[in-house]
């Protein structure tokens with residue numbers, strides 16, 4: 001059975017819109033865990049646009065499952081990861097101007113192998129977020145990654161049946177290639193309640209990391225109760 005990592009960055013985005021205390025990603029993580037999440041995923045971005053260092057520290061000390069920290073390979077964030085020691089770090093590309101992570105990592109980054117080793121040496125599992133590309137997977141294996149998270153963004157954005165099939169086939173081949181190396185097979189980005197089904201049916205992906213669609217759905221499954229509670233107070 002595949003495991004589910006819940007990305008709670010989107011809760012922090014809402015909190016940062018007011019620079020206040022709510023909604024708190026810690027509370028979101030607790031609810032996610034109580035309802036079957038196997039992992040909590042956060043991205044501590046260099047610009048701190050959503051998750052803050054405080055969230056990372058508190059999540060690490062309070063969650064009951066596993067913590068997956070998505071991060072760019074900068075000196076500052078590596079030092080933070082080595083101190084806080086999440087269970088996993090997923091190395092992602094990061095550009096300040098992007099709305100969300102765009103595309104997989106370039107594995108030709110200087111000193112990638114050394115940086116990965118530094119993290120692995122303190123007991124952190126290292127996952128690489130890459131495109132569903134066989135050459136990339138071979139490089140990830142050479143780099144001794146523990147896991148590969150296949151970028152599913154192009155699949156999620158595919159607009160017609162042919163394109164969807166083509167993207168799905170790439171993911172299927174990539175997932176098999178990752179599995180054959182012994183690295184863990186993870187997938188994520190842009191997954192929702194519809195496009196997840198063919199990926200689950202591949203029966204090879206061991207973990208999905210999902211944020212936006214789940215938090216979007218939560219807004220509407222909770223809005224009726226939130227309005228009626230306020231109405232009761234007012235009247």
Ligand code: PXP
Pocket residue numbers: 007009043070090092100101129149187188189190191209210211212213
């Ligand atoms: N996996 C990775 C590596 C990501 O960067 C993201 C986005 O932060 C996700 C999964 C979750 O993507 P989404 O919010 O589109 O479900």
